[in-house]
Amino acid sequence: VKESLRGLSPYQPGKSIEEVKREYGLSEIIKLASNENPYGSSPAVKAAIAARLDHLAFYPDGYARTLREKVAKHLGVKETQLLFGNGSDEVVQIVCRAFLEPGANTVMATPTFPQYRHNAVIERADVREVPLVDGRHDLEAMLNAIDGDTRIVWICNPNNPTGTYVNETELRAFLDRVPPHVLVVLDEAYYEYVAAADYPQTVPLLNEYEQLVIMRTFSKAYGLAALRVGYGIANESLIRAIEPAREPFNTSTIAQAAAVAALDDQAFIRACVERNRAELERYYRFCEENGLKYYPSQTNFLFMEVGVDGDEVFRYLLERGVIVRSGRALGLPNGVRITVGTKEQNDRVFTLLSEMLGKAQ
Numbered sequence: 001v002k003e004s005l006r007g008l009s010p011y012q013p014g015k016s017i018e019e020v021k022r023e024y025g026l027s028e029i030i031k032l033a034s035n036e037n038p039y040g041s042s043p044a045v046k047a048a049i050a051a052r053l054d055h056l057a058f059y060p061d062g063y064a065r066t067l068r069e070k071v072a073k074h075l076g077v078k079e080t081q082l083l084f085g086n087g088s089d090e091v092v093q094i095v096c097r098a099f100l101e102p103g104a105n106t107v108m109a110t111p112t113f114p115q116y117r118h119n120a121v122i123e124r125a126d127v128r129e130v131p132l133v134d135g136r137h138d139l140e141a142m143l144n145a146i147d148g149d150t151r152i153v154w155i156c157n158p159n160n161p162t163g164t165y166v167n168e169t170e171l172r173a174f175l176d177r178v179p180p181h182v183l184v185v186l187d188e189a190y191y192e193y194v195a196a197a198d199y200p201q202t203v204p205l206l207n208e209y210e211q212l213v214i215m216r217t218f219s220k221a222y223g224l225a226a227l228r229v230g231y232g233i234a235n236e237s238l239i240r241a242i243e244p245a246r247e248p249f250n251t252s253t254i255a256q257a258a259a260v261a262a263l264d265d266q267a268f269i270r271a272c273v274e275r276n277r278a279e280l281e282r283y284y285r286f287c288e289e290n291g292l293k294y295y296p297s298q299t300n301f302l303f304m305e306v307g308v309d310g311d312e313v314f315r316y317l318l319e320r321g322v323i324v325r326s327g328r329a330l331g332l333p334n335g336v337r338i339t340v341g342t343k344e345q346n347d348r349v350f351t352l353l354s355e356m357l358g359k360a361q
């Protein structure tokens with residue numbers, strides 16, 4: 001294999017429900033590890049999928065025309081401004097494939113979503129990681145890390161695993177200073193969940209900044225993580241330049257149909273986002289009542305510090321049927337990242353954490 005692959009391990013996803021059932025002999029498992037939508041997806045999705053089941057012998061529409069029209073209309077952009085991927089994971093891969101090579105470098109925060117680094121390493125580009133400050137992107141230090149060989153700067157907004165965000169003023173000031181030869185990728189996987197009034201309206205920024213790529217996904221608020229649909233939004237010329245790096249049939253017929261139906265049901269998204277917000281507030285209150293530090297979040301997950309090693313909290317919850325992510329695996333060893341679940345799921349988390357904290361005292 002290529003030298004660049006040798007130091008890499010495959011992506012380590014959160015444990016699956018089946019895995020934990022088997023390992024711990026438990027029947028009831030709550031999975032709050034991968035920031036999935038605990039309310040599922042729009043009820044319209046199942047019918048949309050069923051209607052495509054007679055078409056499985058045919059290749060999908062490689063250009064995802066119907067989905068493309070819908071998304072373009074929804075965002076108010078041209079159809080030619082979109083790039084679809086097998087999840088936004090694949091959009092990351094395509095962008096890296098298109099822009100990175102040996103001798104080039106790429107700038108990102110740490111910790112952040114690990115696939116930027118992973119794909120950059122595969123392309124044998126140099127990775128420049130800039131530590132978060134108080135859980136937030138240090139944009140000044142990121143600007144300082146840019147040089148003539150920098151091809152991509154990544155801003156995960158809101159950031160995974162902290163849930164923190166770069167606001168409109170900060171983002172504009174940053175974009176004004178990024179040299180024109182550098183692509184800026186704004187990963188907005190959790191966009192639908194954002195509530196902050198000063199969060200940037202990013203799509204209109206495409207008119208001002210040629211080098212911008214926005215990424216979004218159907219895996220989070222839309223509840224279609226299993227079907228793998230993500231997309232990039234950028235200026236037409238940029239999309240045209242990147243497209244040849246995309247596999248011809250990278251989103252399936254089923255996935256495209258499901259995404260169309262999910263996009264049509266905005267009432268479902270609003271309801272999920274509202275419930276998420278109310279439950280997130282309960283997490284804040286729980287943390288405050290128990291003196292736990294947390295990062296205020298614009299997403300459907302929360303990073304909290306529980307006063308002991310993240311692995312310990314992870315194991316305590318796992319043995320009792322709740323799967324979360326240890327901060328240790330995410331570059332923040334003193335805490336855990338918990339997906340905000342339904343009221344009942346979160347109640348269970350609060351009960352278990354209270355028990356654990358009681359024991360630790």
Ligand code: PMP
Nearest residue numbers: 087088089113160189217219230
């Ligand atoms: N970006 C971020 C910030 C994420 O948290 C995730 C999912 N964990 C992704 C991208 C990838 O999502 P998907 O490939 O399912 O669209």
